[in-house]
Amino acid sequence: MKLNEFIIPEDLKSAQSALEKLGEKGFAVAGGTSLHFLGIVEKTAVDISHLGLSGIQKQGGAYLIGATTSLGDLMKFKDQGWVLDQVALHTSTQQIRNISTLGGNIVRVFPWNDFPVALLALDATLYIEGVAEKAYSSDDYFNGQPIRLFQPGQLLTRVEVPVLKPGQGFGYHKEVRLHAGFSLMTAAAVITVKSGRIDGIRVAASAGIALPARLTLVEAALGGQAADAASLQQAVANGTAALAWKGKEGMSDEYAAHLGRVVLMDVLSAALLQAQGE
Amino acid sequence: MNVKDLKVVNKSVVKIDSMSLALGKPSYVADFKPADTLYVKMLWSPHAHARIVSIDISAAEKMPGVKAVLYHGNVPRVAHCTAGQGYPEPSPYDTFMFDTKVRYVGDRVAAVAAETLEQAEAALKAIKVEYEVLKPVLSIDEAFAEGAPIIHDEPDATIPIPVPYEPLKNLVAHISMEVGSLDKGLAEADFQFDRTYETQYAQHTPIEAYVAQAYLDPRGRIVIVTSTQVPFHCRRIVAQCLQIPVQQIRVIKPRIGGGFGSKQEVLLEDVVAMLTLRTKRPVFWEFTREENFRTGRTRHPIRIRLRMGVKKDGRITAFGMEATSNTGAYGGHGLTVIGCCGSKVLPLYRADNIAFLGKVAYTNMPVSGAYRGFGATQAFFAAESLMDEMAEAIGMDPVEFRKLNHIRSGEGSPVFEALGEGKKGVPMTIGSCALADCIAIGAKEIDWSRRTPWRSKTGRYRRGLGMCCLMQGSSVPEVDMGAASIKMNEDGSFNLLIGATDLGTGSDTVLGQIAAEAIGTTIDKMIVYSSDTDFTPFDVGAYASSTTYLSGEAARKAGAKVKLQILNTAAEMLHLPVSELDTAEGWAFSQDGQHKLSFSEISLYSLYQKNQYQIMDTASHITHKSPPPFSAHYVEIEVDTWTGAVQVLNYVAAVDCGTAINPKLAEGQTEGGVLNGISYALTEEYLFNAKGKMINANLTDYHIFSMRDKPPIKAILVPSYEETGPYGAKSVSEICINGAMPAIANAIHNATGARLYTTPFTPEKVWRAIQAL
């Protein structure tokens, strides 16, 4: 990407109007790290990193996260029902975490991005602000490349993530070859256990499949089942058979499918353990 | 000599360029870019194999800012070799500045020099090329298949020395030797093995990519400032390509941001020199990372077949190696690398029956070259993997098996004499050898006694211990030459001028220490300068683990000569015989302690007062043997048997490099080499599409270990004293990269029972090998 000009707007409204005016020629820049991956496109950058859109607040049963909150801040934040620190910890390097923002990570989704998977599993709500604000469920938001939802001048302003409650567990894993490497396979799961049964389950994966997605067949196979390893194993075996796993970095599709199953078992097992209070 | 008595050598003095580099002072080629420089961009071949039917540069020449365009139609056609080696090179002259044929994706088509990089890039798009695409040769098997396309069908491809070279068969080199009878040795064995191993392409990935600039000095000579390991070879090769006298060219090597062998090659300098001649303007050319991968040199992928035999009591009866390498489109280091597969590996273990066959194939793939380890890396993977298999077959601990068989001080190997570089080798008896100590110390450090058989291990995560032994060489005997000059200044400081090339290794510091020790001064009095073909004496350059052993001895000799001049002057000043005087720490003194003179006093006297003369001298050195450093490497790993992922938990490298001139730098070399080796073993590989184009030519998709990934690595220097080296030194720079691959392969086996024969050990390969058990 080649940036022609760099605009530093005073507030959210002027950022939005600048972007609206620029239309296709405009480019909202939060952390700017995606420029590393995008080809040469001549654009005018509008800096949205200082518009008061960062910070994390707990309100009722949810955390409200400003879109320009850095991944480093997500990692530093600690609370009982907060799990995004675990995700941020495994995201690239500290240097990248310091400048990359949550918004940047989930507006234009690269296959290796960590947060789309986690937010799908956590059932987050995402807010896009134009003339008015519109809320999207994570299912709708990630049902395709999210950038499709944005008109010029519209920005993601915040993300709402439910606080994890007792009886719920979160599992997250990404398989990499090097510490700051790009994911070969990412998966996340939230499991709710009630009376020894799986009462709720959301599981998502990416990197090994085309776009981050919930694995609804695995979820269906697990719902209501006994909360034990055997149920997980069966659900993963049955629920992933139809998935089109894609091998990367020279690995075969067959191995990707195998790896996908291993990683899913890992995240489901971790989520189940936590849900059972272990 | 007692190493303990040394004052400067064997001390970890601070690397002399460290502060300026840490402070970001202008040091590297790109830091010295003249303001009015032109920028070069190259049009690279998109095809693995094609003939250029026509090329039209007229539109490009008229583009804004464009000052010159080079292509095969407007430069001399001179067959040469880009590999920087001694003259005549043991390599084919198969390269032209530009040719009518392209032989790999990334081969040169046309170069543009323009006022800005953007203008040069734009002009590339205006060059019209019509290609006749030819069938590419993408593997060793395809190269040697009946009716294979001929990659070098041009009649002017030749080889300057009398060795087999058959370009019409895609054969770059062919060498063989046999001592005793391999068949007989195999027949005598209780256990026979026939195994084939394959290693992959890899890139050196120095931080500083290939970069060079050229300008004309006021007298019209071409000055080339370049990131090279071989300034003198560079001067010779550029003169050859441009058909101008060597006298017309000056090559300056400033600091280098890493080379690891990649910069033992002349890939940019002919073009910047030619463009400077054409435009009379300074010209600057720097590769992008992608160009570094595609066009830069790589490690030779090699297929190695080993046939070995062993008796039940552990004696090796036969050691046969058949190595076939893929040199890619040009053959620069083909012969020498394949030779080192045998010459650096076969002598490590005693065997009466030894055979070696080396073949090198041209393909339309990236060009292989010199890479730290130089063939020994690939061959040690094979040999040390099989050593473990043999030990297991006879029920002997792998450490004990190696202890029983390894070469020792006072022993020779027929291989030393049989395998040289394009000619017969040099017979050699091992002088210093502390391999037995390395094995023992390393085993203790990793706690080898914890090692249990793989069959006893269960569960998803399994740990394993692996080890290997290694040797390398120190210089190319009877071929390599280095020289040093030392000049004394009024304040008692010294200019040490060396042609040897510090590429980030710290060799300027090491050579400064050696010279200071020989003179009897301190390291802070040494002003070390390398290299400038106008001012520094000749040196073959930084390769073949030669700098400390070869150039170091030249520095020591020059220092000894300068010391003698200092003593003569001091004797004159003190009216004492020279025999009663000595030097230390910048002073000349009488041995009875009654008289002393500072070096500054002596220098002022010699320059200004009486019988004036400049205290200075030069010495050259050529080596007559290549004493091997030895090493034992140990590794502990953990394998996730479900995914096949391998994690290195702990690594120990015990190395005998003779006297470590600067122990900290020697440890640094070892740690860096080990990390590089681990990276090569586990993650680094070139991935290609079906047409021979690399698809991961960037550091996002090509994975090198960073400090974040570094496991604990313990480098242990095990002293020995090599009588033929400066203050007992041998070499340390290459040997350390050779161990990770076999040690990790052996550890994977010890953890899981799976044996890997192809590299790198990707999770999928490991997982499949475990599945196949």
Ligand SMILES: Cc1cc2nc3c(=O)[nH]c(=O)nc-3n(C[C@H](O)[C@H](O)[C@H](O)COP(=O)(O)OP(=O)(O)OC[C@H]3O[C@@H](n4cnc5c(N)ncnc54)[C@H](O)[C@@H]3O)c2cc1C
């Ligand atoms: C070398 C490297 C390795 C990386 N590895 C990983 C990894 O392993 N895992 C991972 O998750 N991430 C990784 N990243 C980061 C990730 O790929 C993205 O680059 C990053 O998350 C983008 O965030 P940013 O704030 O820099 O966004 P920017 O680059 O500023 O923007 C990204 C896109 O989103 C748009 N945008 C940004 N914010 C908003 C908003 N509020 N409203 C509307 N549009 C917006 C921009 O216009 C742009 O199109 C890596 C990055 C690099 C450079």
